[in-house]
């Protein structure tokens with residue numbers, strides 16, 4: 001089964017791939033692009049807490065190969081989608097083949113009946129079943145596209161998202177979502193899944209930057225680094241704030257699409273943000289130590305970091321400096337205020353439970369000691 005790609009206006013810059021799917025606490029593309037301003041094509045870039053792969057995309061734009069690590073499967077799937085270059089038509093062809101495949105079992109319950117129309121839910125289940133275990137570039141691209149259109153706001157023009165009204169950055173929990181839809185008598189949209197996929201595929205991959213070598217590893221950063229052989233010239237990263245460990249439950253619907261359970265997953269394994277105080281500092285120090293071991297002398301480490309509002313978790317600059325002192329191997333060159341994150345809910349400080357007064361973030365630069 002094939003579908004014609006709809007006629008879309010010419011795409012302006014090639015950053016659309018970076019926005020393929022939002023992620024809880026993503027940082028803006030400007031941060032890694034600015035950090036890598038002196039980078040040279042071919043120099044290797046690392047992000048040990050890569051989230052949606054913003055650093056990896058910035059590196060790709062600059063023709064620098066990169067490696068990302070994250071302990072959350074959803075982050076890894078989005079970041080992987082930033083490294084591949086499938087043709088939009090190939091993504092649509094694969095989606096069509098999977099949609100023509102055998103019927104797939106659907107999750108049961110009120111949430112699913114309110115979230116998706118019956119035809120859309122069956123389509124999603126077929127795509128989900130067909131993509132599990134596939135790692136080729138076209139499947140990685142289709143997975144990224146699906147993660148990006150799985151849920152989001154409804155608009156009056158052509159439907160962009162497959163779900164009933166939901167935020168795009170995170171998934172509402174099932175009971176709250178059903179309450180919301182029922183109170184407003186909002187029914188899920190009836191739409192052509194293949195057409196939505198085609199539109200997103202064309203938009204995200206129509207003008208992606210030229211591909212560069214790279215990889216994304218699923219795992220705890222210090223452990224994953226210990227198993228690597230490569231040497232890096234640049235590290236650009238943003239560790240979770242202490243106390244910030246809701247990445248899996250906030251991305252539970254996307255986690256389901258990747259093969260996870262049809263309900264929020266509260267497992268905090270591998271989440272540094274689940275630790276507080278000295279334990280957090282020690283955990284972060286382990287990652288800096290493992291990172292230093294994989295970096296060339298003179299390699300630059302750029303970190304953006306913040307804290308929970310109301311002072312919980314401690315001063316971000318002090319935490320960062322303590323963790324680097326404990327790790328050894330890094331010479332801190334500068335620590336400056338990065339300002340208060342925008343309150344649009346996309347960055348860490350905008351999303352914290354009870355977040356009222358945002359704590360300014362800090363930007364740190366350190367060099368790998370020679």
Ligand SMILES: C[S@@+](CC[C@H](N)C(=O)[O-])C[C@H]1O[C@@H](n2cnc3c(N)ncnc32)[C@H](O)[C@@H]1O
Nearest residue numbers: 026027049051052054070071072220221271272
């Ligand atoms: C602040 S987010 C990174 C956001 C990223 N800069 C972006 O633009 O999307 C921190 C990430 O660290 C991951 N993480 C937390 N603890 C980890 C650990 N011990 N090892 C690897 N990743 C971890 C979380 O899953 C989360 O995706």
